Amino acid sequence: MSFADAVQLISDQLTEGVSKFTLFVIKKKNANAKIPSALKNNVNVVGTQCNNLVDLANQISLSFEEFPTIKAEIQSESNGLSSASENLIMTSNNMSEASKQDLSDSWEMLSNACSTISTKVIALLNILHKAEVERIKIQVERTCESVDKSNIHSCEDIQDDNKYQAYLDDAQQTAYEVNQLGVFLLIKSENQDESPYMKQILNEAAATLTQNANDMINKCQDCANNPEDESMLVEYKQLNTDSKQVALDVLEKILTEENFKNKNNEIIIIEEEQETIIISAEKKEKRKSLNANNNNNNNNNNNQRGRGGRGRGVRGGRGGRGNKIKNLQGNQNRASWSPNKNKQDSAQPIPKNWNPQNLGEIADVARSVADDGQGKSWMGGCDELSIEIQKMAQAAQEGKGADLLAAARNIAAITSKFVDETKEYSGTVKNLRSQHKLYQCSNLLRDNCRQLKILASVKASIAEEDNLDKDDQLIMLTSSLLKLWKETSDTIAVSKLLKR
Secondary structure: OOHHHHHHHHHHHHHHHHHHHHHHHHHHHHHOOOOOOOHHHHHHHHHHHHHHHHHHHHHHHHOOOOOHHHHHHHHHHHHHHHHHHHHHHHHHHOOOOOOHHHHHHHHHHHHHHHHHHHHHHHHHHHHHHHHHHHHHHHHHHHHHHHHHHHOOOOHHHHHOHHHHHHHHHHHHHHHHHHHHHHHHHHHHHOOOOOOHHHHHHHHHHHHHHHHHHHHHHHHHHHHHHOOOOHHHHHHHHHHHHHHHHHHHHHHHHHHHHHHHHHHHOOOOOEEEEEEEOOOOHHHHHHHHHHHHHHOOOOOOHHHOOOOOOOOOEEOOOOOOEEEEEOOOOOOOOOOOOOOOOOOOOOOOOOOOOOOOOOHHHHHHHHHHHHHHOOOOHHHOOHHHHHHHHHHHHHHHHHOOHHHHHHHHHHHHHHHHHHHHHHHHHHOOOOOHHHHHHHHHHHHHHHHHHHHHHHHHHHHHOOOOOOOHHHOHHHHHHHHHHHHHHHHHHHHHHHHHHOOO
C-alpha cells in the first residue's frame, strides 16, 4: 500500500470517528447530561485514530528530506493534531459535574476540543493530499534548471582542465534529477485512486526518464572520451532536452487533473485564531438586533441566532482559542429560503452557472436531481440523498447543530456507497475517457464526504449562534457534491450508450 492509499484509509477512519464522537458530545451538551462511563473509552478511540494519522504523517515527512518546506509543513500540522488530541484527552479527564453549571461548562469545553480536533484534521489532510504533487512540481523545476545548466557546456569546456569537472558535475546532477523525477512519478502511479489512463501516462513517463538518466551517463562519458566530437555532444544535449520536455508534458497532465479537482471541490481551509475570542453579552445582543432587522419577514425566534455567511468565527470555549473558516470567495448577501422557491424543471435539474444562495435552494435542486434520476438504476440512492440534504438545510435554518451533523454524516454515507458502486462499475468500462472521468468524479466525491463530515463537526457547535443555512462553506461543499453526483450519473449514462 502506498503512502497516499494509507492516508486515504486512515482519513476515512478518522473523519468518521471524529464526526461520530462530535455528534455524541453535542447531544450530551444540549441535554446537559451526566458524564457517561463510556466517555473515556470514546475519547481514547478518537485519540488513537488521531495518533495513527500523526504517526503516518511523520513517516511520510521522512520521504521529503530533499524538500524541506513540504517536510516542515507536514510536521507542523502533525504536531498541531497531536496537541489537539492531547487537549481532548485532558479536557475529558478534567470534566466535572459538581454542579449543573460545572457540568454545562465541561460539555462546552469538550465540544470546543472536538472543534479544534476537526480543524487540525482538515489542516493535516490538506497538506498530505497536496504534498505528492507539490514534490513533483518542484522536481520538474529542478530537472529543467539542471538540463539548462548542463546544456550550456561546449566541447571546449570538456577539453579545458579548469572546466572539465564542472561539466561532469552538471551532467551527473542532471541524470540524478531526471531519475528522481521518474521515481516520484512511479510512486504516484501506484496509488489505487489513479485511473488506468493516468497510471499509463505516469508509468510511461517514469520509464522514459529512468532510461534517459542511464543514457545520459553513458553519453556523458562518450563525450569525455571524444572531447572534439561535436556530434556526440549534440546527441547528449538532445537527450537532456527530450527529458525536459517529457517532464513538462507529464506535469501539464498532472496539473490538469489537479485543476479539475480544484474547480469541482475546493478544500476547506480552517485557520486557527491566535487570539482568544470572547463574545460579550453586549455583542450578542447587537448581533440579535441585526438579525431581527435582516429577517423581519421570518417572525421566528429561532432566526435570531447570529449572522451567517463567510468568515464567521467558530467560537472558542471559556478562555479557549477560537477557530475561523478562511474565506474562499468574496462576501455575498444570502437570500432566505422557502421550500421549492427555486424548484427547477427536471429536464435541467442543475441550472447552468448555478450559484445557490442557501442550503434550502440546494435541497430544492437535490429534489430535482432525484426526480431526474428516476428509472436510472445507478441513481437509486439519490432519493435518500435529497431527503438528507433537506434535513441538513432545515437543521441549519433552525440552528440545530446535532441534526445538521447527523444529516451531513448520512449524506457522506449515502455518497460513499454511490462511490463504491461507481468504482466497481468503472472497472467494466472500456472507453478510457469515460472510465477516467468516473475515477475523477469518484475520488472527488470521496474527498467531499470527508470534508463535509469534518466541516459539519466544526459548524455544529455554533449552529445556535450562526445562521448556517447561509454558510458559504457548507453551501460550497454540498452544492459541489450534488453537481458531482449528477456529473457521475451523466458519465455512466454516456458509457452505457457507448456500450461501455
